[in-house]
Amino acid sequence: MNQSEAKEQIQALRKEIEVYNHEYYVLDSPSVPDAEYDKKLRQLIDLEEAFPDLVTADSPTQRVGGEPLDAFVKVQHDMPMLSLGNAFDEEELRDFDRRVREGTSEPVRYVCELKIDGLAVSLKYEDGVFVRGATRGDGQTGEDITTNLRTIRSIPLRLKNRETIEVRGEAFMPKRSFDHLNEQKKQNNEEPFANPRNAAAGSLRQLDPKIAARRHLDIFLYGVGVWEDEPTEAHSERLKHMDKLGLKTNPEWKLCNTIDDVIDYVKGWENERPDLDYEIDGIVIKVDNLAQQETLGFTAKSPRWATAYKFPAEEAVTKLTDIELSVGRTGTVTPTALLDPVKVAGTTVQRASLHNEDLIKEKDIRIGDTVIIKKAGDIIPEVVRVLEDQRDGSEQTFDMPERCPECDSELVRLDEEVALRCINPNCPAQLREGLIHFVSRNAMNIDGLGEKVIAQLFKENLVYTIADLYKLDRDELLKLDRMGAKSVDNLLSAIEASKENSLERLLFGLGIRFVGAKAANTLAQEFETMEHLMEADYDELIALYDMGEKIADSIARYFDEPKVIELIEELKQLGLNMAYKGRKKSEQPTDSLFADKTIVLTGTMEEYTRSEAKGIVEASGGKVTGSVSSNTDLLIAGADAGSKYDKAAELGVEIWDEQQFKQALNT
Numbered sequence: 202m203n204q205s206e207a208k209e210q211i212q213a214l215r216k217e218i219e220v221y222n223h224e225y226y227v228l229d230s231p232s233v234p235d236a237e238y239d240k241k242l243r244q245l246i247d248l249e250e251a252f253p254d255l256v257t258a259d260s261p262t263q264r265v266g267g268e269p270l271d272a273f274v275k276v277q278h279d280m281p282m283l284s285l286g287n288a289f290d291e292e293e294l295r296d297f298d299r300r301v302r303e304g305t306s307e308p309v310r311y312v313c314e315l316k317i318d319g320l321a322v323s324l325k326y327e328d329g330v331f332v333r334g335a336t337r338g339d340g341q342t343g344e345d346i347t348t349n350l351r352t353i354r355s356i357p358l359r360l361k362n363r364e365t366i367e368v369r370g371e372a373f374m375p376k377r378s379f380d381h382l383n384e385q386k387k388q389n390n391e392e393p394f395a396n397p398r399n400a401a402a403g404s405l406r407q408l409d410p411k412i413a414a415r416r417h418l419d420i421f422l423y424g425v426g427v428w429e430d431e432p433t434e435a436h437s438e439r440l441k442h443m444d445k446l447g448l449k450t451n452p453e454w455k456l457c458n459t460i461d462d463v464i465d466y467v468k469g470w471e472n473e474r475p476d477l478d479y480e481i482d483g484i485v486i487k488v489d490n491l492a493q494q495e496t497l498g499f500t501a502k503s504p505r506w507a508t509a510y511k512f513p514a515e516e517a518v519t520k521l522t523d524i525e526l527s528v529g530r531t532g533t534v535t536p537t538a539l540l541d542p543v544k545v546a547g548t549t550v551q552r553a554s555l556h557n558e559d560l561i562k563e564k565d566i567r568i569g570d571t572v573i574i575k576k577a578g579d580i581i582p583e584v585v586r587v588l589e590d591q592r593d594g595s596e597q598t599f600d601m602p603e604r605c606p607e608c609d610s611e612l613v614r615l616d617e618e619v620a621l622r623c624i625n626p627n628c629p630a631q632l633r634e635g636l637i638h639f640v641s642r643n644a645m646n647i648d649g650l651g652e653k654v655i656a657q658l659f660k661e662n663l664v665y666t667i668a669d670l671y672k673l674d675r676d677e678l679l680k681l682d683r684m685g686a687k688s689v690d691n692l693l694s695a696i697e698a699s700k701e702n703s704l705e706r707l708l709f710g711l712g713i714r715f716v717g718a719k720a721a722n723t724l725a726q727e728f729e730t731m732e733h734l735m736e737a738d739y740d741e742l743i744a745l746y747d748m749g750e751k752i753a754d755s756i757a758r759y760f761d762e763p764k765v766i767e768l769i770e771e772l773k774q775l776g777l778n779m780a781y782k783g784r785k786k787s788e789q790p791t792d793s794l795f796a797d798k799t800i801v802l803t804g805t806m807e808e809y810t811r812s813e814a815k816g817i818v819e820a821s822g823g824k825v826t827g828s829v830s831s832n833t834d835l836l837i838a839g840a841d842a843g844s845k846y847d848k849a850a851e852l853g854v855e856i857w858d859e860q861q862f863k864q865a866l867n868t
């Protein structure tokens with residue numbers, strides 16, 4: 202056979218195999234027996250081996266190719282991948298509908314879809330060829346996981362026509378594959394995955410594509426990112442168009458003309474959800490018409506034209522076998538219930554948070570009790586209540602210890618706190634947790650330093666303080682379990698790179714009490730260098746407008762500690778950057794955002810107390826009043842806003858949610 206004959210045959214085989222693939226993995230209705238498919242694939246492999254020049258990336262033989270990667274490359278999304286607002290009950294769905302109808306003049310139709318519980322991904326096709334797949338990441342920047350996504354058989358490597366389009370969807374692990382995988386893990390004495398979502402995410406974040414290839418992942422595409430010359434005018438048309446291109450969409454979507462239809466759909470799936478072969482955690486409701494979507498627009502984080510109805514927390518009954526204590530970064534001693542493993546919302550639960558001693562007393566939780574536990578989404582399971590009539594007298598009451606379970610120092614209750622605390626600054630548990638926080642994503646963001654590695658570093662006495670991290674020795678690290686030369690080198694360069702972080706990351710990482718990422722940012726922006734911040738006294742700190750008394754006091758006290766001063770000096774000597782690298786305060790717009798505006802605040806905000814929000818508005822030139830009238834310029838509504846919201850809507854007063862408020866402050 203000559204080259205051109207081979208080319209022709211190869212193309213014919215690929216086409217045939219693509220059709221079989223689509224029938225099998227997307228439509229779930231194969232037209233040929235497996236043996237026939239295997240035969241064709243074998244023929245193709247043989248031909249490509251004989252004519253290696255003819256191998257192309259979109260060939261069905263190339264799904265699992267290449268060597269493991271060193272690291273994932275970061276990719277900037279062309280259009281941000283936003284998340285969705287939530288509705289937790291019927292009333293909140295009706296609120297959503299009301300807001301949508303207020304924002305559009307024409308009648309609205311909704312598309313309801315299942316909310317697949319997996320990992321959000323973006324797939325980019327150029328001229329019909331799959332060229333890049335990425336994770337959502339923080340919405341702006343994700344990671345290039347193309348090689349892993351190529352192993353998912355339901356992702357076409359080539360579309361049915363030569364479209365250039367970016368589509369979005371959820372990669373997931375079907376329940377059956379998940380059970381099978383965990384079974385295998387157990388047999389190999391490995392830690393099983395907690396739920397299919399973690400298993401899917403874990404598989405797609407493996408650097409070796411061969412692992413993802415073995416994991417039997419699947420995908421449903423639910424949306425479009427960038428699409429030049431888009432021919433469609435409604436979301437439902439987009440779904441149909443994606444089907445035509447050979448992209449796998451979820452077949453259960455439905456067009457609804459009214460919110461009552463939406464509610465019926467939601468209720469129906471609440472009951473039928475256990476019968477699906479994949480996990481869903483809710484229903485997504487989207488305005489169908491794309492022009493209406495555009496009119497409604499977005500808040501900082503999510504579209505106003507869509508919402509996610511979250512299924513209620515699921516409950517289960519199990520036995521509480523023991524109570525374990527752990528010491529956190531700030532010395533708080535937290536009790537955790539150990540449970541007989543039980544399935545809730547598709548995952549096996551073995552532990553539940555008990556928060557503090559008061560809660561144990563209040564709910565009269567005893568070791569040996571039969572309890573109801575509750576789990577919702579990512580939230581740590583909780584003990585709802587004890588089934589007292591199941592007691593047989595053998596249950597034991599639990600008292601918190603008087604001494605720290607890790608370092609044996611006396612525990613104290615500070616001020617009016619409910620939590621018991623170990624105040625020994627050298628308590629090993631606190632130092633360990635402090636380091637875990639220091640390296641975490643929003644702090645110094647040091648990749649490769651997970652909890653297990655830190656626990657080992659501690660055990661081997663290689664680190665004690667934050668500064669020790671910057672003095673780690675390559676040879677010592679090589680002696681640790683599961684640390685090959687490559688991981689050690691990656692880790693050392695991640696640690697080295699972290700020295701260049703802007704000041705706010707270091708400030709947050711230090712773990713100063715009450716200083717979260719937001720306060721750290723404000724401090725870095727205001728004082729610009731560590732030196733200036735360390736010189737600031739309480740009065741200067743409290744003068745910052747989103748700085749509460751508690752935070753200001755805590756910061757002032759922190760930098761009075763000789764040990765802290767020593768630590769900062771040492772970090773400086775080790776080469777850590779101590780300056781703010783972001784946009785300077787002086788370069789930002791002046792505080793006239795709300796100049797001469799009359800503003801009403803209502804509802805509860807996540808990030809600000811009412812008085813903080815008031816302070817911010819006033820500092821930006823606005824006047825805050827208590828009730829909505831025709832003189833009101835703006836209503837800023839947090840969660841659970843009540844009659845003021847309705848009144849403002851009635852009067853046509855502009856209404857912002859917390860996201861919009863935050864966004865306005867940041868621009």
Ligand code: IVH
Pocket residue numbers: 282283284285286314315316317318320321322370371423424485503504509
């Ligand atoms: S639409 C602009 N539709 O749910 C937001 N999301 O917060 C577009 N998800 O992580 C999202 N199933 O990956 C949409 N049918 C569906 C979905 C869905 C699952 C995920 C999504 C994101 C989260 C939304």
